[in-house]
Amino acid sequence: MFDEPNNEEPVESPMDPHDRAEEKSSEFRMYAEIAAVFEGTRKFDARILPGLPRDTARDVQQKIARLEKSKSPDSPILPPASAVEAIALLNMPEVTEFSTNDYHVHARPGEVMMIRWLEGDEVEAFYERIQAHFEATLGAFRADERQANEWKQDARTIAYIEALEKIEVRMADRYLRDVIRKHGVFVLSTMTADEINIAFLAEDVMGVSPEELVGPASAPPDGPTVQDLAWFYKLFALRGVVDGVEKMCFFTFLQKSDATFGDD
Numbered sequence: 001m002f003d004e005p006n007n008e009e010p011v012e013s014p015m016d017p018h019d020r021a022e023e024k025s026s027e028f029r030m031y032a033e034i035a036a037v038f039e040g041t042r043k044f045d046a047r048i049l050p051g052l053p054r055d056t057a058r059d060v061q062q063k064i065a066r067l068e069k070s071k072s073p074d075s076p077i078l079p080p081a082s083a084v085e086a087i088a089l090l091n092m093p094e095v096t097e098f099s100t101n102d103y104h105v106h107a108r109p110g111e112v113m114m115i116r117w118l119e120g121d122e123v124e125a126f127y128e129r130i131q132a133h134f135e136a137t138l139g140a141f142r143a144d145e146r147q148a149n150e151w152k153q154d155a156r157t158i159a160y161i162e163a164l165e166k167i168e169v170r171m172a173d174r175y176l177r178d179v180i181r182k183h184g185v186f187v188l189s190t191m192t193a194d195e196i197n198i199a200f201l202a203e204d205v206m207g208v209s210p211e212e213l214v215g216p217a218s219a220p221p222d223g224p225t226v227q228d229l230a231w232f233y234k235l236f237a238l239r240g241v242v243d244g245v246e247k248m249c250f251f252t253f254l255q256k257s258d259a260t261f262g263d264d
Contacts, residue, residue, distance in 0.1 A: 017156050021163035028137045032171060033191060035205055036130035037235065037250050040101060040116065042207035044125065047102045050215070057106035057113040063089055064236045064251050067188050076176065076189040086186035086240055090247040093117050107215040110256035118248040123239075126248065130171045138167060175239065186240035195257060196233040199224070218256060230257040 015023070040046030063085055070082045078086055093100050100117045107113075118126055142164050149157050172178070176187050199220060202213040211219035220228040236251040 017160035018163045020160055021167060024141060024164070025138070025167045025169060028134055028141070029169060029171070029174065030191060031137055032130050032133035033235075033237075034201070035133040036126055037116070037237070037252075038103075038201060038205045039129065040103065040206075042205075043129070044101060044122075046116075048105055048206075048208060048212055049099075049102050050105045050107060052104040052106040052113070052115065054106050054108075057115070060089065060092075060115055060251055061113060061253070064188070064238070067238065068190065068236070071188060076187045077179070078186045078188055083186055086188070086238060087242050089238055089249050090117070090119075090186075090240055090242050092249070093119070105213075107218065109215070109217040112214050112218070112252070112254040114250075114252040114254070116250045116252075118250075119245055123246045123248055127172050127175070127177065130175075134169060134171055138164075138169075175237070177239075180240055181246070184241060186238070188236060188238045190237070191233075191235040193233040195230040196254075197229045198231045198254070199229050201231075201233075214254065227258060231255060232257055 041048060067078055067082050067085060067089075071078050092098055098104055098115075098117065100119050101122055102116065104115045105112060145164060146161060150161055152158075175189070176185075179185060180187055198210050198214060202208050202210040206213065209219070214231075232253075232255040234253045238249040238251070240247060
């Protein structure tokens, strides 16, 4: 289950030291993205607004699905034919009552759809924060691993510590920011987790209660089990430049792992 980054794995591992370091880098990139997307309520005065109409949520979900289907499996860059629909999604706050920065939520028992738009300075802040999260998490992990393991003199441990030290990631590059701004393309990427800890996402990342995020019907009980906290998670990140303004649209789908559904 995706929770806080795991900094407690032993160095003794059959995995190649460089591959092991890259695996940790990938884990920290995922954590940085989740933190930057969902920390708005803690860091930027974003609100959770539960009034997103079901028809609007489904419409956005269907548009995102069409965009995902339109692109090559090997690249997040959307084809030119999909630009009109991408622009329409990114421009929704311009033509509707939906605000940027806030989290617009439609929830029913066992299922949540959430949309967040960013534009202009909000996008700039997002890139600053996603980079800061990655560097802070990686830096803390490097320090812990050095302290715990650098006394060891075996070649695998030395190679692993050295591989960790060499990791350099510019998160904006992972998001193809320069490509978007230079070439005017639209990009859609996805992140999926079979299980995410809903208490970690709500309380630790967003600074709200699980009930506020998923609704009282779906909130975990007191003394929750692992299964009570387990939700399927998929995040779509659409970005591009429209009329000279850099914009993002994040669509999140959350589903209780053991949910049974009824009508809204």
